[in-house]
Amino acid sequence: MRKKLEHWQVVTLLLMAYDFLAVVMGYFVALWIRFDCQFSEIEPSYFRTYSTTILFYAVFCIVVFYALRLYKSIWRFASYAELLRMVLATVVTGAAYVALVTVTMQRMPVSYYIFGILIQFVLTLGIRFSYRFILLMRGRKNETVVEKRVMIIGAGEAGQMILRDIKNAKELNKKVYCFIDDNKNKWGRYIDNVPVFGGRDRIMEAVEKFSIEKIYVAIPSAKPEDKREILRICNETSCELMNLPGIYQLCTGEVLVSKMKPIQIEDLLGREPIKTDMTEVFEQISGKIVLVTGVGSIGSEIARQVAAHRPKQLILLDIYENNAYDIQQELRKKYPELKLDVVIGSIRDSRKIFQVFEEFRPEIVYHTAAHKHVPLMEDSPCEAVKNNAMGIYKTAYAAMAHDCKKFVLISTDKAVNPTNIMGASKRLCEMIIQAFDAKIREGKANEIPQLFTHGILNEVVTSEEITKALKTTTTEFVAVRFGNVLGSNGSVVPFFKKQIEAGGPVTVTHPDIIRYFMTIPEAVSLVLLAGTYAKGGEIFVLDMGEPVKIDTLARNLIRLSGYTPDVDIKIEYSGLRKGEKLFEEKLMAEEGLKKTKNNLIHIGCPIPFDIEEFLKELDELLEAAYKNKEDMKERVAAIVTTYHMA
Template sequence: MNLSIIISQLIQKCINTLLCQLLKLRNRHFLIVDIIIFLITPSLALFLRLDGHVVWELYKPDLANATILFLIVKLGVFWNFGFYRRYWRYASIEELTYIATLVTATVVIQTLLFNFLEYIPHVAIEKLPRSLSFIDGLLSCIFIGALRFSVRAVERVYQGRGSCNSRERVLVVGAGSAGVSLVQEMQRNPQLGFYPVAFIDDDPRKLHARIRGISVVGDRHTIPDAIHSLEIHKVIIAMPTVAGEVIREIVDICKATGTHACTLPGIHEILNGRVRLDSIRDVRIEDLLRREPIQTDIERVSQFLQRKKVLITGGGGSIGSELCRQICKCRPAEMMLIGHGENSVFVIQQELEQLIQLLKEDGKAQKYTPRIYTFIGDIRDRDRLKHAFERFQPDVIFHAAAHKHVPLMELNPPEAITNNVLGTKNLLDLALQYNVKHFVMISTDKAVNPTNVMGASKRVAEMLVLQAAQKSGLPYVAVRFGNVLGSRGSVVPTFKKQIAVGGPVTVTHPEICRYFMTIPEAVQLVLQAAVLGRTGEVLMLNMGKPVKIVDLAKELIRLSGYEVNKDIDIVFTGLRPGEKLFEELFIKGEEYEPTEHEKLLIVKNASQIIPQSLDMIVESLCQAAIKNDGNSILFLLEQVVPGYKPKYSVNNRSSTSINSDDLAKLHENILTTVNPS
């Protein structure tokens, strides 16, 4: 073998060994090296101060005293402030600032001691220049900083020596904090198989800048050129707060080049603020519908819920389970989850227990962790519900249990009434009996000018909440919002199932529109409403622009890798019973005003639009529901909900109608109550 090759391999081996050993340095090793540095720097400082013209015999006694003094001060300050408990492998600007702060403190102390020692005989060090302390501190800062940051530099070199051929070449779109954090983790962990090649960013100030050793090569319009010239295998969109239109455009650009695009979750899914490689996932429809991030006053919500007993109905549902997750992080004393589906309640209970275990381990982040109770029961069963109140004595109630599917409730009005109306009434009666301080009911935009039984039943439930607030003077409120992406039975999971079997995707009407929110987004605003809501108010969430369902279907088909009406067809089936083309947000006669939160509106006169006959009609509604009398339910809803006009009668031959004389008498009583004259 050639001698030069042998020498080269030996040198390479020595370098690798040196790098490995340097990466193994621990704080005890740093302490030893620091002591050596601190013993040298005073002499070096004096040498520099006197331009090398040092008569060592003249300065030797004083220099020895100063060296010992400086050593004691530095080690005392560094040790007491935890300098030797730091992990320097991931040193950053924070650590550099930390070093500079500690060295400045030592310089100040050393200077004060210098001046003080002038007055002590036989210990004086008056022959030394007064600038010695400052120069010594500067040299110490340079040496100990260089030593520690050399570990970080060596790690980068060591990582860069690995082969890049076996890793996927990645183009990161977004050179903000999320993108930089992502690149940092890729560089730190090459075994994960990602090799960051370049950044893309629309900010012209960042163009051609180098961040963590890789360049910003252009804006989103240069993505195709960058993919081809840099041989990119994957594009990662690292912009968790950008609008959905931007995500859609980038995804389309990547598809046109045949390159796979991934993304980080939206900001609502990164609640802990950390960005990790395991957060990367395929682009979802939620990303394409993303709006500006909602600014939630987390601290205020946490203060509101901290050390309270919180009861959540429908705790196993889509909204209820997310409520549980976010409330759990707000440090309540206890949480009770009420639901009649044992499997869903069991799943969220297990998830919360895991979350609580993490919170216990993170003592700095959470001082308290809540106790979790589960209660399997139906809110329609008043006796069972009363047992829960006696056992738990809640301070706050979030009422998320409800029947929500419009077509099913059109065919089953008694279920809509017993669950949405009777269940809410039971909760409110017990909340007043047990002096519950706060009550938040989750309502729907379908309660606005309803055309279906589900919406009308939720409107009646809102009235019951407002009536309870009037009676008690307590902050009982209702919160309205639209469709929730990803909730059970919503259009997105339905469309995904239809696409998975090859289609067709069914849409009721080409012009049908709906308002959409993500589950975390909706729940954050519900929690904010609980803080801002006052006695007897309905709060509405600002849901942005409505989305055409057919556009939603087309985007999902494209995201699944198919072409619309070529691979997967879209079929229009016609509006279902009780379904609107367009959802409405405002009710005639209601007055709206903004709140402290830009995404929340208050219906300030909601409590004034409660019919005097409400109790009588609700009682009759519940009786009709118990007797499975759908036609009487429709009639009664028409009397109590302004603007509700049933479009058809419920044909149920097995139903037992309310006695016609009783119905006529009820109608007469309603009219008398509304128009006493």
């Protein structure tokens, strides 16, 4: 069966035929020019020499071209390398032709050789680069129809590299129309024919003047406050925003359009990201047995960070198997050598909790398991108390009884002067660990009431081993209090994104409601650091900067999604929900603050309360919670004096 030629092979044969004709015609034209473009004036001996040698020479040229791979290049990508090879081929063949004719035939006019070589070079080179030229022109024609009009923020090295990358990659269908830079010396000047229009105050003007559709922010070395201000201005436009993540890309030469990332809502927070030295934290984790209760957004990130720093063993406990399964598979794939155990169970199950501590003997516990949804807990206050307050009571008691070294509670700013049962239950959690810490310091942990709803009293808790452990326990209890976490389960951001994807409206409870925000990595860094700084009984508080208006947050999210607030996506105000307040506080006024080694992390001094009375009240509260008493909020308010029921 006859094999069909590939397309490139057909092109090669046609190019060879063209080169053959180009050489023959080129030298004929050279001879014709030599005799003043009069064919009749050409001397017969010269024409005879041309006729005798030219066919052999043309074949020789094809052989040389083939040897120099001029028939194997992809000419749509022809570049400087192909040009050099074409020059070399022309010089070699021309020199060989001069020598051949002079030695075997006669000396031809010098102008014949000069014009012949030049015409041969132009004809053979021209056909090759004309293909790329045609594609280039076609691309430009298409570009005028579909190209995106781009503005680059930053006329420094990073901005110039982005411009170069856009120009070199025509398939991106983008064109840069202007630069913005705060350096006045650059204003009114040009970078590769692109004007530096002005400073940040002219961003809106430039967007309108040049009909900008996309903005690349290429200022990796800018101060965080300057970058945030520029991003906020850009976010007021309807343009798509892309950001160069940091100075790392500039140092490594990876300043490419492909390395640009969409602007995230975190980029618009009113403060610098928390940067912490985690060396001490991970030295403490390394070689330890670590338990994480609750593996939602915060718990799973804690698990990732811990797993990355060689713990002796990592145990994950959660009642929800889907979360547990997802993080289990992720960690097993990423850290195949990690000794990982995943336990399905509830922190409200006394027997299960004791079993976990008895089997694994964790040295560090990060307690993130809790009910956190404010409106749902308002409708189910007994569940908030059972899960949050009693859940930590049982877990913390088991930690003491099994000689756990550190116990870190994840708290919330909603525990400060709470107006909802969820916040009040988290304040109960803080008071529980403060009470436990005080008892440990007095050497009376064994006197802490055993508030269990399962029959383990005679089976386990009164054993000699447990009794001895409670008398000598040195567990350090600490709470970490922070605000809303961007992207976490229950966060307003994913909720807004779903509403935007559905076409709106975006529902904000009140135009003036404000909240403190932090990112998941920041929250986890704080939690891990708390374990390092812990001396016992502290409530760590993060300085989260200025609070963010939820209305502003919603509008920024709409813009980042490519829509215009109140035009493409409506914003509706639904009114404050039951138990919700306009602002959250980070700290009760009575607590005061102490500094830590990190300027952005503070310690709240515990508010004194009658620990003995508190522990007795908890016993009664537990009984009422499991009987689902309707006056649960009133009972909690009697214990948490800062709780103001809605």
